[in-house]
Amino acid sequence: MATMARDLLAQDSVDATLERITRSATELVEGCDAAGVLILHGATVETLAPTDQLVVDSDRLQERLREGPCFDAARSRTKNVFRIADLTAQEQRWPAYAPPARALGVGSMMGFLLYTEDEELGAMNLYARRAGAFTRDSETAGWLLASHAAVALSSARTHAQLGEAIATRHTIGEAMGILMGGHRLSESQAFDVLRRYSQERNVKLREVARQVCEQGGLEP
Numbered sequence: 001m002a003t004m005a006r007d008l009l010a011q012d013s014v015d016a017t018l019e020r021i022t023r024s025a026t027e028l029v030e031g032c033d034a035a036g037v038l039i040l041h042g043a044t045v046e047t048l049a050p051t052d053q054l055v056v057d058s059d060r061l062q063e064r065l066r067e068g069p070c071f072d073a074a075r076s077r078t079k080n081v082f083r084i085a086d087l088t089a090q091e092q093r094w095p096a097y098a099p100p101a102r103a104l105g106v107g108s109m110m111g112f113l114l115y116t117e118d119e120e121l122g123a124m125n126l127y128a129r130r131a132g133a134f135t136r137d138s139e140t141a142g143w144l145l146a147s148h149a150a151v152a153l154s155s156a157r158t159h160a161q162l163g164e165a166i167a168t169r170h171t172i173g174e175a176m177g178i179l180m181g182g183h184r185l186s187e188s189q190a191f192d193v194l195r196r197y198s199q200e201r202n203v204k205l206r207e208v209a210r211q212v213c214e215q216g217g218l219e220p
Contacts, residue, residue, distance in 0.1 A: 014153070018049035021149040025126055026051055029141045031108065031133030032126045038070050039122045045071070054127055057104050061097060068097040070111050070125040080113045081146075083139050086131040107131040110139060112146035114153060124149060168206040175212035182217060193218070 007020055018037050025035035036055035039046040045063035047056050062068030069082050087098060087106050108128040115122050124146050128134055134142075176190040185193065197218055198205045212218060 015049070017153055021124065021145070021153070022049040022051050024149075025124065025142065025145055028145060029110075029126060030135065030138045031128045031130070032110075032138070032142075033129050033133075034127040035125065037114065037122060037124050040071070052127070054104060054106065054129075055125065058101060058106060058125075058127065061100055061104070065096045067094050068101070069094065069109055070123060081139065081143055082109075082111045083134055084109045085134065088131045105129050108133045110134050110142050112142055114146060114150045122153070168209075171206060171213060172209040175209035178212050178216060 007024075022035040022037065026032050029035075034050070034052035034054045036050035036052075036059065037048040038059055039048060043063075043066070045059050047059040050056050050059075058068070059070065062071040069084055072082070085108060087109060088102055106127055107130045110126040112124045112126075113122075114124055124142075126134070126142055172191075172194065175194060176187060179185055179190040179193055180187065183190075183193075194205060194208050194212070197203070198208045201208070208218070
């Protein structure tokens with residue numbers, strides 16, 4: 001687990017971090033056959049770094065039905081962990097999800113909340129094909145992994161956002177330079193041109209700047 005935590009922080013992208021997280025789940029959590037990270041954008045489900053098609057199929061099923069344990073875990077802001085010891089038993093909480101999930105081959109499930117934001121929630125979900133595969137020790141190991149994963153994922157996302165911000169700033173600066181040279185504008189005037197165009201066309205500033213860089217100016 002300690003080695004895994006160091007490896008997570010050493011990954012160079014969000015995608016690589018997620019892939020290391022889900023792979024670690026199958027390696028470190030007893031009974032885990034497959035793992036993935038579910039991101040909920042409003043009512044739309046996105047599956048990241050699945051280790052098996054089973055994860056994708058389950059997420060799509062929950063998105064279509066708008067119910068299921070992983071769906072609930074991702075939306076929850078209070079319950080951080082869930083464990084279903086036996087999905088093959090009669091499951092009253094998710095009556096629409098449980099039967100087709102059993103048909104997919106899901107026997108046991110666990111889910112751990114990774115983060116919550118205003119419009120987005122993320123959860124790490126673990127699957128076992130055998131009923132009763134996950135024990136209390138499995139839940140403890142999964143919770144430890146999810147805790148490390150949440151920190152590493154937050155760091156990776158922050159790093160990616162910082163890189164994007166730096167790239168955007170560079171693009172805007174390049175676009176300002178093109179306008180300054182082509183129209184004999186000052187730096188503040190060139191930025192005002194970009195800003196007004198962005199507001200009038202309802203286009204993000206970075207997209208306006210990219211257009212200038214690619215086309216050498218703004219469309220009339």
